[in-house]
Amino acid sequence: MNKLLIALLVFLFFSCAKESDSVAKKRITDEVFVPTLKIDSTDLLGLPKDTGGIHKGYLLNETEAVYAHMIYTPGGYQESGEGYPLLIFLHGWGPRQLTNEIGTDLNVVKEHGPPALIEQKQWNPSFPFIVASPQLEGQYWASADVHSFIDYIIEKYNINTNRIYLTGLSLGGGGCWYYVGEKGEESHAAAIIPISARGEASIVSNLTNTPIWAFHGAKDQTVEPINNYGSVTMVNEINRNSPAVIAKVTVFDNAGHDAWTRTYGNQFGETGISYSPFNLNIYDWLLQYKKE
Structure with missing residues (x-):
């Protein structure tokens, strides 16, 4: 026994x-x-393949838009039929408008992020996007103006209004936090990617219904990732409030304020082990979500 x-x-x-x-x-x-993606592509498969489109600039007051802006329409762009996903890119402090000359101003909008990738012929997401890159005239991205700009793009171009996404770096990342945090259910955003930016406690409750993937550099001394409602604090606070989709934050161990070059270029690799690994194409991540 x-x-x-x-x-x-x-x-x-x-x-x-x-x-x-x-x-x-x-x-x-x-x-x-890499985790398995769950992209419902039924409203994407009918779009013509983007083999290289048109990236054009418009000065302030040249259109009815509240901002001067760059707009990218993908190759084979069709003004009717299946609508296109829209990516809004909000730049940082440097490219704010100082004059009204396209040669000196709008070119600086193309120095970073998706507009830079487009100019460098390195823009190749899995499905075609229209990319709108406004240029700020002022000190901060006012949520009402961002909303007005998106309304203009919706009216002017063939947009799938269920697939509108926002991303931005530094000041522009803050614009993403505050746009959704202040507009709440009125926001157009189906998902956002704020980079190297801070928010505040008062906007957390409105951020629980929008999928969020934030990025930051661990050595960022311009906007600290943890203190003063940096990316880590914001994501932790959102997740304490039972969001519809768990918010993610990726922290690059050896990066300072520039966490955006690696993020927009999908340069996967080692990140802080306590935070979300960077093992997923950010544009595919966005396309997982639609705004109902």
């Missing part, structure tokens, strides 16, 4: 060890390999 009991205990021990080992391996696998 004792021998049988001992044998049973040994069997249970090794069974549990195998199960624990399997769970551990699964966790490691989940962190290392």
Whole structure:
């Protein structure tokens, strides 16, 4: 009887060890390999393949838009039929409008982010986007103006209004936080990617219904990732408020304020182990979400 009991205990021990080992391996696998995407592409497959489109600038007062802006329409762009996903890119402090000359002003909008990738012929998301890059005239991205600008783009171009996404860096990342945080249910955004930016406690409750993936550099001394409602604090606060989609934050261990070059270029690699790994194309991540 004792021998049988001992044998049973040994069997249970090794069974549990195998199960624990399997769970551990699964966790490691989940962190290392790219997760499976769940993109409902039924409203994307009819769009012509983007083989290179037109990137054009419009001065302030040249259109009815509240901002001067760059607009990219993908190759084969069609003014009717299936609507296109729209990506709004909000720049940082530097490219704010100082004059009204396209040669000196709107070119600086193309120095970073998606407009830079477009100019460098490195723009190749899985599905075509219209990319609108407004130029700020003033000190901050006012939510009402951002909303008005998106309304203009919707009216002017063939936009899938369920697929409007915002991203921005530094000051522009703050514009993303505040646009959704202040507009709430009126926001056009189906998902946002704020980079190297801060928010504040008062806007957290309105951010729980919008999917968010924030990025930051651990060594950022311009906007700290944790203190003063930097990206880490914002995401933690949002997740404490039971969001519809768990917010993500990726922190690059060796990056300072410029966390955007790596993010927009989808340069995957090592990140802070306590935060979301960067193992997923950000444009595909956006396309997982639609605004109902």
